[in-house]
Amino acid sequence: MDFNLSSFGIKLKDIRLKFDLSQNEVYDKTGINPSTLRRLEGGKVIPKFETLEILSSLYREDLLLLFSQFRIDHTLMFNEVYNRLELKFDKDEIDSLEKEILELDVLLKNSSQSYFKVQIHQLLHLSKAVILYKKEADPSKALDELVRGLQQTIPSFSVETFSDFVYSALEIRILMNMAFVLNQLDNPRAYIEILEFCHESSEENDVLYPKICLNLSTVYIRSKENLKALEIVNKGIASCQNNRNYQGLNLLYYNKGIIQFRLDHKGYLSSIELARTLSEAYGHPKLSGKMLDNCRKIFEMPI
Incomplete structure (x- = not known):
């Protein structure tokens, strides 16, 4: 389970300042070292249960409950970005994809769950491939990005062996884009075969x-x-x-x-x-x- 430590740290600092307390004064009242408090308020460390209990008494607020509210729902965040990207893909709003790419980079840095990291990497490869294909008119590089996206979960993936594997919904999306790119690269047979495979799968x-x-x-x-x-x-x-x-x-x-x-x-x-x-x-x-x-x-x- 991951938490937005930066936002929680800001909230923790706001509570301390509300009581007009310095970090040294908190130390005098609780014994919590100022350097520990600086790291907590800076979002650098995950707070210990005991630390939050002690601060809860001083700040007169249930900080354990407050901390739980800063849990990151990776599924929700990922799906929101994915849906926005899909709309932009459909509308050919390629110039504005950087916003979603930056959000995915931030999500990647804040996630410790390997499953989500793989999905984020795949969506980043897909987004970069769309930019290369539609904006920069470089289908060869776009194909490389898509292949790398699928190799996140299927290291042995190649265009020639695409039908040998089972794919997730996001990977089917990557495959579909791969079909478009291959058609642009004068491989209409692979284009048709991949689209038919996507339909059957x-x-x-x-x-x-x-x-x-x-x-x-x-x-x-x-x-x-x-x-x-x-x-x-x-x-x-x-x-x-x-x-x-x-x-x-x-x-x-x-x-x-x-x-x-x-x-x-x-x-x-x-x-x-x-x-x-x-x-x-x-x-x-x-x-x-x-x-x-x-x-x-x-x-x-x-x-």
């Missing part, structure tokens, strides 16, 4: 599942495997609806409209219109307009 209630379906259906649209594309996109839509996870639902309906048009299904106009309505509701009016332009110019829809 995920459950329909996984947060990432609709995004995987969106990307895989796009692959099948490009290869004109329309029935496959329709099956996958419908799974993605069902996952969004069943789990009330509506992120990307607009793009799934956009893909569905394209597929329906190619299959001569009458409902394609309704799907495209729903995709545009959702885009505008999400605050993306430009995307709504781009969808309409693409339907007319690329797919030659009579809209």
